[in-house]
Amino acid sequence: xxxxxxxxxxxxxxxxxxxxxxxxxxxxxxxxxxxxxxxxxxxxxxxxxxxxxxxxxxxxxxxxxxxxxxxxxxxxxxxxxxxxxxxxxxxxxxxxxxxxxxxxxxxxxxxxxxxxxxxxxxxxxxxxxxxxxxxxxxxxxxxxxxxxxxxxxxxxxxxxxxxxxxxxxxxxxxxxxxxxxxxxxxx
Numbered sequence: 001x002x003x004x005x006x007x008x009x010x011x012x013x014x015x016x017x018x019x020x021x022x023x024x025x026x027x028x029x030x031x032x033x034x035x036x037x038x039x040x041x042x043x044x045x046x047x048x049x050x051x052x053x054x055x056x057x058x059x060x061x062x063x064x065x066x067x068x069x070x071x072x073x074x075x076x077x078x079x080x081x082x083x084x085x086x087x088x089x090x091x092x093x094x095x096x097x098x099x100x101x102x103x104x105x106x107x108x109x110x111x112x113x114x115x116x117x118x119x120x121x122x123x124x125x126x127x128x129x130x131x132x133x134x135x136x137x138x139x140x141x142x143x144x145x146x147x148x149x150x151x152x153x154x155x156x157x158x159x160x161x162x163x164x165x166x167x168x169x170x171x172x173x174x175x176x177x178x179x180x181x182x183x184x185x186x187x
Contacts, residue, residue, distance in 0.1 A: 013125070024111045027104045034097050034104075041090050041097075048087050053181045055080045 055076050 008115055013118055013122055017122070020111050020115050020118070024108055024115070024171060027108050027111075031101055031108075033106050034101050038094055038097050041094055045090055045094075047145060048083050048090070052087075053152060055083070 058072075058076055
């Protein structure tokens, strides 16, 4: 069976199937992690939006000529700019993550198709192996039948050869007797 497996590439097919299943598992784990990261980022974006709204309200409330208010205003504007940059980065990261998820889903779909093909090939090979085993069994039976037939025919041939030899010897004895008798009757 292992010879047949190697001859038809079953071991390689099984190895390819196992490798594809492992890769699909890794991709699924990566997708789950990316989704969890996206949910965290969404929460962070919501928090940042609330903070921006609060800062903008504080900014509007703090407009005035007071030096202290201007310093606070400057700090808030700077923080607001930093938060907007972080928000933009988070949104870019989310878009990148979403693209990666789509790419990984395509990869998984492709691998699932490959796995289905490999499973079908494996089934086909198993069917071929079963047919070949049946053929081999039939051929062995035919070989045994032919050997038995050959043995029977060989015995028949030997029997015929023995009978032929006996007839030749009897024929030789009769000729000898006839010659001997012809010599006695000859004057």
